[in-house]
Amino acid sequence: xxxxxxxxxxxxxxxxxxxxxxxxxxxxxxxxxxxxxxxxxxxxxxxxxxxxxxxxxxxxxxxxxxxxxxxxxxxxxxxxxxxxxxxxxxxxxxxxxxxxxxxxxxxxxxxxxxxxxxxxxxxxxxxxxxxxxxxxxxxxxxxxxxxxxxxxxxxxxxxxxxxxxxxxxxxxxxxxxxxxxxxxxxxxxxxxxxxxxxxxxxxxxxxxxxxxxxxxxxxxxxxxxxxxxxxxxxxxxxxxxxxxxxxxxxx
Ligand code: 13P
Numbered sequence: 001x002x003x004x005x006x007x008x009x010x011x012x013x014x015x016x017x018x019x020x021x022x023x024x025x026x027x028x029x030x031x032x033x034x035x036x037x038x039x040x041x042x043x044x045x046x047x048x049x050x051x052x053x054x055x056x057x058x059x060x061x062x063x064x065x066x067x068x069x070x071x072x073x074x075x076x077x078x079x080x081x082x083x084x085x086x087x088x089x090x091x092x093x094x095x096x097x098x099x100x101x102x103x104x105x106x107x108x109x110x111x112x113x114x115x116x117x118x119x120x121x122x123x124x125x126x127x128x129x130x131x132x133x134x135x136x137x138x139x140x141x142x143x144x145x146x147x148x149x150x151x152x153x154x155x156x157x158x159x160x161x162x163x164x165x166x167x168x169x170x171x172x173x174x175x176x177x178x179x180x181x182x183x184x185x186x187x188x189x190x191x192x193x194x195x196x197x198x199x200x201x202x203x204x205x206x207x208x209x210x211x212x213x214x215x216x217x218x219x220x221x222x223x224x225x226x227x228x229x230x231x232x233x234x235x236x237x238x239x240x241x242x243x244x245x246x247x248x249x250x251x
Contacts, residue, residue, distance in 0.1 A: 002206050004222065005162065005229035006246045007038040007123065008236025009063065009091060009210075010045075019045035020052050025239035027056050036229075037246045038089055039236070040123075043077050046085045053086075061089035061123070064097060067110035079118030090115050091231075093149065094125045095168045105148035112149050116157050123162045123208070123231065124149050126189070130169035138167070139188055146192050158201035162208060163189055164231040170211025172233060179220045182209040186226035215244040222248055 014022060019041050031037050040061035041049050053060055066076035082090060092115065093108035108124070115122040126145040128138040142165070153161070165185050170177050177185075186207045194202025209221050210231030221227055235241045 002204070002228045003036050004034070005036045005038060005206055005208060006218075006242075006248075007040060007061065007089070007091075007164075007208065007229065007231045008242050009040045009094070009231055009233050010042060010237060011063070011096070011233055012042060013237055014042065014045060016045050016048035020048045022237070022239060023049045023052050023058065026242055027053065027058050029239070029243045031057055031243065031246045032248075032250055033057060034249065035246055039242075040089065040091050046082070046087060050085045050087075059088050060086060061091065062087050062120075063091045063094070065090050065092075065111060065115065065120075067107070067114040069114075079114050079120055082120055083118050087120060089121045089123055089162070091123045091125060091164075093145070095127055095166060095171060099168070105145060108145075109149050109151055112161070113152065116153070116160060121160045121162060123164050125164045125166050125210070125231070127166040127168050127211075133167065133169065138185065142185065142189065143192055146189065146196065150193070150196055153197065155198040155201035155204075158193060158197055158205040162206045162229075163193070164208040164210050165189060166210035166231060172212070174212050176212035176214075176217055176221075177209070179217075179224055182221060183224035183226055186224065190226050213245070215241055215248075218245050218248045 038059040069078050092111045097103045112122045126142045128141040132141050190202045206228040208229040208231045213230040213232045214235045
């Protein structure tokens with residue numbers, strides 16, 4: 001049974017003080033405990049948020065990490081540093097990291113491996129550009145990203161790893177993929193995982209949809225058979241809207 005996961009990606013928003021306030025606000029409301037709620041905050045906010053999440057139902061995640069454990073890598077953060085702050089998840093290969101900061105499939109594969117080794121669950125992001133979708137190449141693009149990132153993993157790893165399908169054209173645009181398109185790609189991803197690793201791995205892996213998810217469209221997205229959750233940017237930055245996303249079953 002795959003537990004639903006609603007993950008907020010705060011991106012580069014909120015100072016440590018603001019982050020503590022928002023985490024406290026979210027944490028003060030009863031969240032549906034059949035749904036796992038996660039906030040992925042800027043690295044500089046992790047310590048501050050960790051302090052207010054003692055005994056909380058909210059899980060803590062990071063947005064990036066480097067694959068080496070320590071050393072001369074100015075500005076980088078390692079899995080063991082995240083682990084020390086009780087970070088349970090890390091977003092890897094987000095399209096903003098790939099597009100703006102030039103992260104390659106090879107780097108992302110190493111990061112996935114390093115996160116799993118440290119006991120942090122990677123949220124691996126995949127997805128196509130508008131151009132690729134218009135050319136009917138979305139499956140080819142996502143297949144290539146998966147083939148690279150899942151290299152060397154065991155079926156067991158797929159119980160920890162989460163895959164987020166985020167079509168780039170739907171991110172921050174207000175234009176979400178239709179639930180049918182999102183389901184079609186989630187199903188494609190599940191089949192790819194089954195054929196690359198095993199049927200059990202395909203059945204176990206949690207697949208999220210990301211791209212303009214809001215309280216108004218979360219229910220229709222979560223009704224899709226192969227979609228186990230959402231990775232949410234803009235709508236996770238306000239306590240009320242994030243809470244209503246997590247409580248989508250009871251609102
Ligand atoms: P929006 O929800 O703001 O479209 O962002 C999606 C995203 O990139 C989450 O990682």
